[in-house]
Amino acid sequence: MAEAAALSVEGLVRNFGGLAAVGGVSLEARTGMLHAVIGPNGAGKTTLINLLSGDLPPSAGKISLYGTDITGLPSYRVSQLGVGRSYQKTNVFLGFTAFENCRLAAQSRLPSSMRFVRRALAYADVNRAAERSLAATGLEARSGELASALSHGEQRQLEIAMTLATSPRVLLLDEPLAGMGAEESSSMVELLKTLRSGHAMLLVEHDMDAVFALADRLTVMVNGQVLASGAPAEIRANPAVQEAYLGEDEPGG
Amino acid sequence: MAMHDAQPRALALVLVIGLAGLAVFPIFGADEKFYMQFLAKVMVMAIFAMSLDLLIGYGGLVSLGHAMYFGLAGYTLMSLTPEYEGASLWISLAAALGVCALAALVVGLLVLRTSGIYFIMVTLAFAQMAYYVVHDSKYLGGSDGKYVYVKPVLSFFGWQPFSLDKLAAFYYVILGTLAGVYFLLRLLLASPFGHVLVGIKANEHRMRSLGFPTFSYKLVAFVIAGVLAGLAGYLAAALDGLVNPELLSWHQSGQALMMVILGGMGTPAGPILGAGALKLLELLLTSWTKHWQLLLGLFIVLVVLVFPNGLASLFGKRKRGGAEHG
Ligand SMILES: Nc1ncnc2c1ncn2[C@@H]1O[C@H](COP(=O)(O)OP(=O)(O)OP(=O)(O)O)[C@@H](O)[C@H]1O
Ligand SMILES: [Mg+2]
Numbered sequence: 001m002a003e004a005a006a007l008s009v010e011g012l013v014r015n016f017g018g019l020a021a022v023g024g025v026s027l028e029a030r031t032g033m034l035h036a037v038i039g040p041n042g043a044g045k046t047t048l049i050n051l052l053s054g055d056l057p058p059s060a061g062k063i064s065l066y067g068t069d070i071t072g073l074p075s076y077r078v079s080q081l082g083v084g085r086s087y088q089k090t091n092v093f094l095g096f097t098a099f100e101n102c103r104l105a106a107q108s109r110l111p112s113s114m115r116f117v118r119r120a121l122a123y124a125d126v127n128r129a130a131e132r133s134l135a136a137t138g139l140e141a142r143s144g145e146l147a148s149a150l151s152h153g154e155q156r157q158l159e160i161a162m163t164l165a166t167s168p169r170v171l172l173l174d175e176p177l178a179g180m181g182a183e184e185s186s187s188m189v190e191l192l193k194t195l196r197s198g199h200a201m202l203l204v205e206h207d208m209d210a211v212f213a214l215a216d217r218l219t220v221m222v223n224g225q226v227l228a229s230g231a232p233a234e235i236r237a238n239p240a241v242q243e244a245y246l247g248e249d250e251p252g253g
Numbered sequence: 254m255a256m257h258d259a260q261p262r263a264l265a266l267v268l269v270i271g272l273a274g275l276a277v278f279p280i281f282g283a284d285e286k287f288y289m290q291f292l293a294k295v296m297v298m299a300i301f302a303m304s305l306d307l308l309i310g311y312g313g314l315v316s317l318g319h320a321m322y323f324g325l326a327g328y329t330l331m332s333l334t335p336e337y338e339g340a341s342l343w344i345s346l347a348a349a350l351g352v353c354a355l356a357a358l359v360v361g362l363l364v365l366r367t368s369g370i371y372f373i374m375v376t377l378a379f380a381q382m383a384y385y386v387v388h389d390s391k392y393l394g395g396s397d398g399k400y401v402y403v404k405p406v407l408s409f410f411g412w413q414p415f416s417l418d419k420l421a422a423f424y425y426v427i428l429g430t431l432a433g434v435y436f437l438l439r440l441l442l443a444s445p446f447g448h449v450l451v452g453i454k455a456n457e458h459r460m461r462s463l464g465f466p467t468f469s470y471k472l473v474a475f476v477i478a479g480v481l482a483g484l485a486g487y488l489a490a491a492l493d494g495l496v497n498p499e500l501l502s503w504h505q506s507g508q509a510l511m512m513v514i515l516g517g518m519g520t521p522a523g524p525i526l527g528a529g530a531l532k533l534l535e536l537l538l539t540s541w542t543k544h545w546q547l548l549l550g551l552f553i554v555l556v557v558l559v560f561p562n563g564l565a566s567l568f569g570k571r572k573r574g575g576a577e578h579g
Contacts, residue, residue, distance in 0.1 A: 053462060054462075055458075055462060074461065074466075075461045075462045076461045076462070076463075076464050076465055076466045076467070077466075079461075079462060079463060079464035080464045085462065091456070091458075091459050091462075092459075093452065093455045093456055093459070094455075095455055096452075096455070100448075103448075104448060104449075104452050104460075104463065105463050107445055107448065107449070108463045108464035108465055109464070110445060113445040113446055113448075113449045113465065113470070114446060114469075114470075114473065115444055115445045115446055116440070116441055116444045116446050116447075117440060117444060118444060118445075119443045119444065120443060120444055120445045120447070120448045121443075123445070162463070166463060166464060
């Protein structure tokens with residue numbers, strides 16, 4: 001707890017025309033902790049992650065990474081600084097093997113890929129990082145398959161594996177459990193538990209069982225605003241949250 | 254093998270046989286000056302088409318202005334060739350490639366900010382600008398162009414192994430360059446740089462989010478492609494002994510594009526096949542009928558319909574993603 005926030009966000013805003021998809025959000029993610037963001041469909045959770053990862057520039061507000069201002073940096077810079085993200089809508093290279101998907105992700109950690117002579121597959125460290133991330137997500141046996149030949153659940157695992165292959169210090173995960181079967185889901189929850197110790201994690205997730213099993217801290221978003229933020233027990237007891245979202249414990253999204 | 258370094262065996266075999274055939278042709282066809290000149294031209298176009306494929310087939314960058322670099326290199330050679338003696342090959346080649354690198358860098362910095370249809374339009378616009386500059390410049394010979402009176406002189410510290418005036422010698426230089434560019438591209442595509450380029454074509458957004466500054470990679474690819482196109486243009490100008498604005502025209506860009514599509518994008522061998530097929534057919538049809546362009550068009554439509562992945566796919570499926578490392 002003594003450690004400074006890995007990622008901290010102040011008054012973050014993103015407008016789409018007249019709509020404030022994210023309307024002034026402040027939160028923190030600390031190493032060794034998992035901060036879950038929940039909220040109904042359209043609350044602005046994905047937009048928030050897009051802002052943090054540099055996929056979208058914010059309309060206003062400030063994002064700091066280990067105390068350094070990274071607001072408005074392009075996504076590749078944010079990634080290079082150690083922020084890895086996964087996508088809600090699977091965003092893998094369908095025409096490449098699972099291995100190549102992760103290998104390419106790991107290759108991004110070379111100081112530069114402006115290397116023209118030695119074969120890409122001869123970089124042993126890169127291959128090892130790719131294998132490690134495939135193994136962590138339980139995909140090692142599927143390494144040689146084209147991503148397009150993987151089941152939907154496996155593609156979701158690959159999505160996470162690619163993110164891990166970039167060796168991030170901060171993880172932004174957008175609904176990693178969406179579309180996974182029960183078994184895949186529970187092993188992903190186990191993986192997320194083990195990742196917590198070395199990473200600062202921000203998790204967007206609709207699966208409330210998983211959220212309450214994993215979260216050290218919870219933020220509830222509704223209509224781009226933070227409705228409540230605190231320890232999971234506090235959030236569970238918060239009447240406003242219950243009314244707006246938790247209601248029957250599982251919102252079906 | 255990685256996805257993009259994998260090449261079907263049959264295709265590799267065809268390529269080796271083809272190269273061997275090209276290598277022995279002058280021995281049997283030494284008197285066939287016309288055909289030797291013709292084959293030399295085909296090989297030059299194959300180099301040009303390969304350079305374009307680096308952009309289209311790997312980077313997903315459909316340039317319709319690639320002839321600009323082809324022509325610029327030719328005009329550089331012409332400008333550096335005195336009337337009664339040959340230019341030094343090394344100096345004029347270095348200058349031609351330097352001009353192309355610089356031009357591609359400047360154009361790339363501007364056009365790579367666009368994508369899709371806009372990219373096609375802007376590359377075309379730049380090439381058209383260059384075309385009209387050359388076309389309207391008296392010094393460069395205007396619409397008629399100018400002769401390159403004497404072939405460049407190849408010398409190593411004063412020693413001249415052979416003269417490019419000998420068609421057979423020049424023929425082998427071009428063949429060697431073709432093979433060299435082919436292996437250079439294979440090396441490039443198997444490298445980390447090549448894998449990044451293929452990733453950008455597949456999903457640029459994800460590549461950025463994985464930490465790759467994609468613009469820089471596209472720019473470097475654009476410059477490499479421009480330089481290789483320049484190499485082809487230099488050889489063409491020296492071989493033909495003349496330059497004219499047609500070298501920079503959009504027909505010329507379009508022809509290379511057709512070769513790439515016909516042969517198969519994204520394989521280094523495809524453009525070679527495409528160049529060979531297109532030029533050979535052109536030769537056959539022109540000797541047969543004056544409506545050859547109609548028939549050529551028909552042929553291209555047919556090939557594209559029957560083999561959407563180009564002629565290279567005749568020789569086996571490409572192993573995209575072909576499995577393990579090692
Ligand atoms: N690129 C965009 N252009 C315009 N509007 C957008 C854009 N992206 C998101 N929105 C809008 O912003 C709001 C928030 O969307 P967002 O995807 O962030 O919600 P979410 O909380 O992730 O929802 P879900 O739980 O369904 O994934 C929605 O009303 C959405 O329609
Ligand atoms: Mg979302």
